Amino acid sequence: MLRLVKRGHVSKRERILIYFLSVLAALVTSGLFVLLMGHSPWQVFQSMILGAFGSRLRFQDTMIIAVPLIITSVGIMIAFKMKFWNIGGEGQILIGALFASYFALNFSDWPRPVLLLVMLLAGFAGGALVALIPAVLKVKLQTNETIVTLMLNYIAFHLVTYLQYGPWRDPNSKGFPKIANFSANALLPKVFGLHMGWIIMLILVVAITILLRYTKIGYKIAVVGESKDTARYAGMNLNRIIISSVAVSGGICGMVGMIEAAGVNYTLTPSLTGGYGFLAIITTWLSGLNPVAIIPVSVLFAALTKGGNFIQTAFQIPQSAASVIQSIILFFVIGAEFFIQYRIVGKEKG
Template sequence: MRAMAQSKANKEPLVHVVRKEDTTTLKKWMLRVIAVAAALLVTGAFVFAVTGINPFNIYGAMVTGTFGTPRRIRNTIKTLTPLLCLGVGLAPAFKMKFWNIGAQGQMLVGALAASFVALTFRNLPGGVLIPLMGLGAILAGALWAVLPAIFKAFWNTNETLFTLMMNYIATFWVMYSVDVWKGESSGFASFKQIAKNAVMPVIAKENFYICTGIVLIVAALMYIYMKRTKHGYELAVVGESEKTARYAGINVKKVTIRTMVLSGAICGLCGFLTVSGIDFTLSHTMNNGFGFTAIVVAWLAKFNPFTMIGTSFMMVFFQNAASEISSMNANATEYLSNVISGIILFFLIGVEFFINYRLVFRKNGKEGK
């Protein structure tokens, strides 16, 4: 029996995985650059194989998709704004290891509340109406997030399922409301657009710049909140270990609920910004499912609100690139662009493995990256 085992076992394993402890920041970023390069290579090869488009045209298209014209740059910022806002909203919840998958729903009820306020008080002047819409959206988002938080805190329910289910309620509620409000004539004009006095003021020819400014301020405040305040410290401890939190005398229930109120409020704010400054209307498809994309944004940034500016830009960049490619050739449809986004994301998330681990190959082989 032993002889048999030996004949089978007499080779060293081809490769084994070893944890890396001390990768330098520079090395980390070099690995990420390599990953992007590899992703581009595979993307180019894949698109060429399917459509016959020259890979270099593809790379060109990726850049022009975002930077091609001033208008495109503006559009990139416009798309990035709500995505960053949702990412920042998720940051404190995720830091607390409360897996809030409900940013989409919290955003939608925020948008719903903002629209409701805009519709109900359409005669108020903009200076009063717009802040009122914002307030409504924040309250609605907070309410949508606080329900799963309360259930988690008191009955230890699963927050992932709970927040996910709340998304469906929000989506269908928005669909229902759009249907109902469509019938009313005034102000909403068949619910194609909200009334003028509910629209964000224009700066430099665009409405959304105010939204972008608000989101950047929120991101900065969130950074300070998480890094420097007592609340931020508490939520970090709760996220690390509830036992440690109790040992320190932190009221875990209170922190859970308070943090989720904040998280939901910012996601609700995103709904308001979208209605008032970007879309000027309400739709259940607003912001393209960014509530879920924001999860990736937050994770890639390791929940750091400033890094999220970079990660959300990256997500938008690749989205632009994909849609630009899809317009190049009859074979290149929007489904193809989804495949491309998938390939790129795969590489970007996959590289984290090589940042944390090292592959050791059989003797005389080289060390992996």
């Protein structure tokens, strides 16, 4: 008979090996899927990689997806560290974008650096405000934050849709329901061909890494995540730590909203989140709540998306096939966690 035993310490090498094997297994499985579609898996995977990294332009396209994914992941991670399951990234991004758009649409005559900075701060405030709702409810009423953050995603979505069809509708769009495009003043400048969101991303990753690893606040967050009782016993103000770090978590997601509005969409639309809020939950989890590991994991997922777009034109494989491959990889990597946590051993009789 077989039974499970919990592993003690797992070395970094073992961990990487397990993940590597799981990705390999996922590639074999999705290869079978590609084979069933009547294509050569080798060719399809190769052109996915080429499609994502094959030229400067394609690499830039991949990074356009990777940047918001990385920032959202880093934001969500702060909450996850405290075992606060913030799955409201989508809503926080949207409300952040909404706040930023308010300034972009109404104060476009401000000097560009001032306007952009205000927009970024407004984005942070918007995201933080949305995140405060589940945080306060959790602290005061022990409400399940998973559900509240999830619900807020849809409230945000319908709110922005309402604005798009109602009060914020662009009267000059010839009856087409859309919010007006931002003026040039409110657009993120490009640095090396890519909107400067990537610089904000690098700053945030470094800052959050330092915050979590080397500061007192980071230490407190870690303690709250490990054991609330310990934190309370050590005299920490539990509620304040939870509320403020969840607000920061949401605020960072809100900044993504500003970057996506001012750097990619040039306006506010309900679909601006691009599903990053959800995908980031997965990338954050897979990177083991490690801000540095978030970068390669997110780039991998961005490459899968971009590569998926590419094979659509190259092989006439629908875009949806790429998300199937993506989810197959997901299933395997999620499963890999099991082999890190547990060992299967033979049980002796008797």
